[in-house]
Amino acid sequence: LSREENLDAQMSKLESDLMSFFSQPELAGIAACIVQYDKAPTDSSFSPLRELRLGNGIKRLVHHFKSISTFHGSEHVFMLILDEISYGSGLNSNRGLAEKDERKKDWLSVGKAVGDAIHELKKIIPSTYLHVPKSCDFRVGRERIRFNYWPQRLVEMSSFQVEISQSVPWNAEKWSMEPPWEYRDGSYGMRVYVGFDRVRNHTDQRACNMYVYSRQSGRLIKCDKDARGKLGMTASGTDYTYGLTVIVDDVEGKLPLNPTKQDIAFGERDHGDVHEDNLNIWAGSVTKMFYQYHLKKYANKHELSNKIKEFGKDQIESTVKAIDESKFTTYTYTPATYQKRSIQIRLGTVEEHRGPDTKMVLIRSNAPRKKQKLSHAMPAISHQQYEPVYRDEMAARATYASQAASQYSTTASHQSHFYHGHHPQAVNQQLQAQRRGFDPVLRSSASGGGVVNLADTDDDSKPPAAETTSSGDEEEDTVDYKDLCKKLTDKVVQQNEQLKRVKKENKRMKREIQTLEKRLEVQRVTTSRDLND
Secondary structure, eight states: OOHHHHHHHHHHHHHHHHHHHTTSGGGHHHHHHHHGGGGSOOSTTOOTTSOOOHHHHHHHHHHHHHHHHTSTTOSSOOOOOOOSOOOTTSOSOOTTTTSGGGTTSOHHHHHHHHHHHHHHHHHHHHHHOSOOOTTOOEEETTEEEOOOTTTTTEEEEEEEEEEEOSSSOTTSSOOBSSOOHHHHTTOEEEEEEEEEETTGGGSSOOSOEEEEEETTTTEEEEEESOOTTTTTOOOSTTTTOTTEEEEEEETTOOSOBOTTSSSBOGGGSTTHHHHHHHHHHHHHHHHHHHHHHHHTTSSSHHHHHHHHHTTOSSOOOOOOOOGGGOOOBEEEOOEEEETTTEEEEOGGGOEEEOOTTOOSOOOOOSSOOOOOEEOSEEOOOOGGGSOOOOGGGHHHHHHHHHHHHHHHHHHHHTOOOOOOSOOHHHHHHHHHHHHTTOOOSSEEOTTSOEEEOOSOOSOTTSOOOEEEOOOSOSSOEEOOHHHHHHHHHHHHHHHHHHHHHHHHHHHHHHHHHHHHHHHHHHHHHHHHHHHHO
């Protein structure tokens, strides 16, 4: 006999033996439970009002046993059988369908409830478990479930490794490049995945979601539908949306769980608030950097959203590696504390390392983000915007202009950008000054750089000209705000370092002076004693 024929013969013998065994009067209670297996529908002609038989229940038990024994050649099999399913728009329960008062109920609704539940399980299970190996053949019904939920949904799926301390606050002191030794001592590694969910970006549920997976329980334990506030992001408008997704993978199993392992229990541990704050600040910092880095590739947020939508919203049937085995895109960057309120990562320090398993990639737009441009000639300011400038006041104003120009020229030459046009606040200040009989000839605009010159006019009939100060090309200059901010930050840092050195030197000199004073006092006392002797 073949292996299959031999197995069929064994199952037939097992069925006969069970029938004889459970027909004994002393096992009537167990037999009554087995009879319930005959309730399950087997085909379209099945009627729930028929008489239930022990033989049919035993046949179904043997069928389950045979399914386990022949599960795709696997030696180790675990099977879960669901009964009395109540779900969706189906029946509340199929219990007691054989009763006379249930005859009017449509048996097809039971099938619909079962079908809805099975369909929902196929959707939920792949997102509930993050680290199921490919060697595990997991099936719902007869369909195999593949655990590639996130890699086939997330655009620009990237991996970050951050260090989390369970007891030392991240802002215990200011730092740059990396946290101080006190923080890193005893910290553990936390893996954070970030990407744009292309499916959610087609819906109205596009806010930043955060999913926390625990290695202790082996599955998803927490989901925040809008985690922007918790992660220190702007929680209004469309900032940090477009399906932005954060996956926290507790690879070392350090997150404290409640007794049922259904949620995180920071409050039940010492320094739990510090542990939670460290986790949120680091996850938020790398997520903000990820979002800003990819937003910079396009002219605006709307274009970024459209690029993500181009990847569609349908399920992609593709063979991908397990997450633990995958090499997603990573980044090197320089973090630093900002006023002990946040951890900032400057985009100028970010370097991307493209991962081969990040399949959906955002390509930089050919049209870069628009930069503000400077023009050397501002439009003339109309006399209607100011009170008349009388000729007898022009000489005095010209004298003041030459003095003010020498005073402000140095400041104006260092301005990084200028406001072009007639800012309402600047116009109002000019008008009030003229009413007081005083005309500030060189007035910086609201943005700090625009300079208006009303003193060098030769004729009242000509409107006073508006000029700007610019350092660069004669035709046009492009302002690089990022570079300007970097230079300003570096200068402030240098000044702070210099100030620290000066303070340190002052303390040293003060200590030396105190030492010399003590020595002088000792010398004075010694001299006085010698004279007395």
